[in-house]
Amino acid sequence: MNYPPAVLSFVGLELCLIFSAGTIEAQDGAGLEANATLSFGVIYEDEALRAQSALGFSLSSSTRTQSLGFSLSSGLETGRRSALDFVDPSVLLTYNRIGQNALFSVDARYNQSDLGGFELAEDSTSAELVATTGSKNDLNLSTNLEFGTASLFGGTVSLGWRQIQYSGATTLDDYQTFSAGLALRFSVDPRVDLRTTANFQETLVEGSGTARTNLSLGVGVDFALNVAFRVSADLSYSQIEKRPATGDTQIDSGPVFSLVAEKDFLNGALRLDLSTLVTDSGTGAEARVTRTLKTARGDDFLLSAGLSRGDNGDLKGIFGVEFTRVGQNSEFAFSLTRGVQGDVFGQESLRTEFRVGYEIPLSRISELSSAVAFRETEFPDSTMDRTRKLELKMGYAQQLTRDLDLTAEVAHTRSWSGSDGPDVDNTVYVGLERKFNWRP
Numbered sequence: 001m002n003y004p005p006a007v008l009s010f011v012g013l014e015l016c017l018i019f020s021a022g023t024i025e026a027q028d029g030a031g032l033e034a035n036a037t038l039s040f041g042v043i044y045e046d047e048a049l050r051a052q053s054a055l056g057f058s059l060s061s062s063t064r065t066q067s068l069g070f071s072l073s074s075g076l077e078t079g080r081r082s083a084l085d086f087v088d089p090s091v092l093l094t095y096n097r098i099g100q101n102a103l104f105s106v107d108a109r110y111n112q113s114d115l116g117g118f119e120l121a122e123d124s125t126s127a128e129l130v131a132t133t134g135s136k137n138d139l140n141l142s143t144n145l146e147f148g149t150a151s152l153f154g155g156t157v158s159l160g161w162r163q164i165q166y167s168g169a170t171t172l173d174d175y176q177t178f179s180a181g182l183a184l185r186f187s188v189d190p191r192v193d194l195r196t197t198a199n200f201q202e203t204l205v206e207g208s209g210t211a212r213t214n215l216s217l218g219v220g221v222d223f224a225l226n227v228a229f230r231v232s233a234d235l236s237y238s239q240i241e242k243r244p245a246t247g248d249t250q251i252d253s254g255p256v257f258s259l260v261a262e263k264d265f266l267n268g269a270l271r272l273d274l275s276t277l278v279t280d281s282g283t284g285a286e287a288r289v290t291r292t293l294k295t296a297r298g299d300d301f302l303l304s305a306g307l308s309r310g311d312n313g314d315l316k317g318i319f320g321v322e323f324t325r326v327g328q329n330s331e332f333a334f335s336l337t338r339g340v341q342g343d344v345f346g347q348e349s350l351r352t353e354f355r356v357g358y359e360i361p362l363s364r365i366s367e368l369s370s371a372v373a374f375r376e377t378e379f380p381d382s383t384m385d386r387t388r389k390l391e392l393k394m395g396y397a398q399q400l401t402r403d404l405d406l407t408a409e410v411a412h413t414r415s416w417s418g419s420d421g422p423d424v425d426n427t428v429y430v431g432l433e434r435k436f437n438w439r440p
Contacts, residue, residue: 031061031439032059032060032061032439032440033059033060033061033437033438033439034057034058034059034060034436034437034438034439034440035056035057035058035059035435035436035437036055036056036057036058036435036436036437037054037055037056037057037433037434037435037436038053038054038055038056038433038434038436039053039054039055039407039431039432039433039434040052040053040054040431040432041053041054041407041429041430041431041432042429042430042431043077043427043428043429044427044428044429045425045426045427045428046425050077050078051077051078052075052076052077052078052431053076053077054431054433056073058071059440064098065097065098065099066095066096066097066098067094067095067096067097068094068095068096069092069093069094069095070092070093070094071090071091071092071093072090072091072092073088073089073090073091074086074087074088074089074090075087075088075089088111088112088113088114089110089111089112090109090110090111090112091108091109091110091111092107092108092109092110093106093107093108093109094106094107094108100150101147101148101149101150101151102145102146102147102148102149103144103145103146103149104143104144104145104146105143105144106142106143107140107141107142107143108140108141108142109138109139109140110137110138110139110140111137111138112135112136112137112138113135113136113138114134114135114136115128115131115132115133115134115135115136115166115169116131116132116133116415123343123344124343125343125344125345125347126343126345126347126348126349126379126382126384127171127172127384128172129349129377129387130171130384130385130387130417131169131171131172132415132417132423133168133169134166134167134168134169134172135166135167135168135169136164136165136166136169137164137165137166137167138162138163138164139162139163139164140160140161140162141160141161141162142158142159142160142161143158143159143160144156144157144158145157145158148185152186152187153184153185153186153187154184154185155182155183155184155185156181156182156183156185157181157182158179158180158181158182159179159180160177160178160179160180161176161177161178161179162176162177162178162179163175163176163177164176164177173205173206173207173208174205174206174207175203175204175205175206175344176203176204176206177201177202177203177204177344178201178202179199179200179201179202180199180200180201181197181198181199181200182197182198182199183195183196183197183198184196184197190224191223191224191225192221192222192223192224193221193222194219194220194221195219195220195221195222196218196219196220197216197217197218197219197220197234197236198216198217198218199214199215199216200213200214200215201213201214201215201344202214203344203345208244208245209244209245210242210243210244210245211242211243212240212241212242212243212280212344212345212346213240213241213242213243214238214239214240215238215239215241216236216237216238216239216256217236217237218234218235218236218237218256219234219235219236220232220233220234220235221233227264228263228264228265229261229262229263229264230261230262231259231260231261231262232258232259232260232261233257233258233259233260234256234257234258234259235255235256235257236255236256236257237253237254237255237256238253238254238255238256238278239251239252239253239278240252240253240278240279240280240346242280250280252278252279252280252281252282253278254278254283255276256275256276256277256278257274257275257276258273258274258275258276259272259273259274259275260272260273260274267293267294267295268291268292268293268294268301269291269292270289270290270291271289271290271291271292272287272288272289272290273286273287273288273289273290273306274286274287277342279342279346279348280346281312281346281381282312284308284309284310284340284348285308285309286306286307286308286309286318286340287306287307288304288305288306288318289304289305289306290302290303290304290320291303291304298325298326299323299324299325300322300323300324300325301322301323302320302321302322302323303320303321304318304319304320304321305317305318305319305320306318306319308339308340310340310348310380310381312380312381314380316340316350316380317338318338318339318340319336319337319338320335320336320337320338320339321334321335321336321337322334322335322336322337323335329360329361330358330359330360330361331357331358331359331360332357332358332359333355333356333357333358334355334356335353335354335355335356336353336354336355337351337352337353338350338351338352338353339351347379347381347382348379348380348381349377349378349379350377350378350379350380351375351376351377351378352375352376352377353373353374353375353376354372354373354374354375355371355372355373355374356371356372356373357369357370357371357372358370358371365398365399366396366397366398366399367396367397367398368394368395368396369393369394369395369396369397370393370394370395371391371392371393372391372392372393373390373391374388374389374390374391375388375389376388376389385417385418385419386417386418387415387416387417388415388416388417389413389414389415389416390413390414390415391411391412391413391414392411392412392413393409393410393411393412394409394410394411395407395408395409395410396408396409400432403434403435403436404432404433404434404435405432405433405434405435406430406431406432406433407429407430407431407432407433408428408429408430408431409427409428409429410427410428410429411425411426411427411428411429412424412425412426412427413425413426413427
């Protein structure tokens with residue numbers, strides 16, 4: 001039985017049509033396979049009761065040489081902003097084709113999501129982490145061609161375009177990003193691969209008229225000392241040009257270096273990461289050591305520690321602890337991480353996250369789950385306030401029939417910004433979910 005989706009991040013009518021590329025060879029001859037989910041429920045939030053429904057549909061098909069996908073989703077609920085509201089529309093189109101010596105893929109997607117949610121995209125900007133109201137409209141187009149996959153000489157060509165627009169968020173400016181990349185690979189022998197890289201990215205901010213261009217040229221090598229020990233190194237020259245609507249153009253440039261060394265063991269791996277980065281304000285660096293371990297009973301454990309030096313010269317400790325145990329009757333996951341992340345505008349944020357979750361079946365047809373998550377975000381080189389967010393969840397799911405499930409969830413969320421008191425949000429959801437699957 002699947003645990004119900006988080007109500008805080010998605011409520012409404014959902015229509016999905018999804019193709020999964022997966023491993024093309026493994027799906028040869030699979031034909032068409034369709035799945036559908038229909039649910040109805042109510043949600044209690046802000047001392048108000050709203051009705052919500054969800055409809056999901058997925059269709060997958062692939063051959064030995066190609067895979068095509070399309071998805072469409074949207075939300076529909078009553079009593080939130082008006083009599084009838086669409087929530088979080090999303091569209092996805094993917095195409096993949098594999099040849100004897102090449103691989104081609106195209107990806108086009110559109111997604112709308114509310115700001116201020118607990119779940120963050122990996123590329124969330126620093127300003128988005130502070131915003132608590134409004135929505136984000138994300139249109140992303142990309143294509144990738146990999147050639148020479150079975151040859152001593154090969155490479156990759158990639159193009160991408162992205163447009164971000166905000167609704168109801170007056171502090172955020174819309175922007176567009178165009179990116180292009182080229183990498184050429186030369187296999188010297190089975191143990192050594194050489195490469196040259198060129199990457200270009202330009203970001204245009206519509207509100208302020210600022211343009212930011214990032215260009216890098218570099219060389220790299222992958223070297224396998226043996227089956228269990230690998231080293232990868234890259235050296236490049238990076239230049240960042242920032243052109244404001246008024247004023248002088250700012251140019252920052254310098255060398256960028258990265259080194260990755262990884263050693264495999266019978267029960268895990270040991271990895272060393274060293275890297276530098278050119279930003280709008282200078283050069284930063286990071287060093288991290290990571291150890292992964294699988295215990296005798298099958299538990300997964302990760303431990304990492306290191307230092308990050310910002311462009312202002314300040315040192316920050318970074319670390320990560322993750323543990324996962326999947327038993328016959330329960331599942332437990334724990335993580336505590338602290339790291340520095342940069343966004344498309346070159347702004348850095350220091351994020352500390354704690355998560356713990358537990359799932360246990362109460363019977364053959366029902367299960368109980370709980371989760372606690374906390375996130376703190378600081379902005380060392382900005383005047384933006386520190387933000388914190390705490391979320392507590394308890395969920396219950398019961399299989400009424402083979403295809404019909406009862407789902408319920410209770411969530412409590414607290415948010416802080418600067419020295420302001422917490423914003424509290426309590427949510428209760430109860431619904432029925434019906435699942436279908438067939439081959440058209």
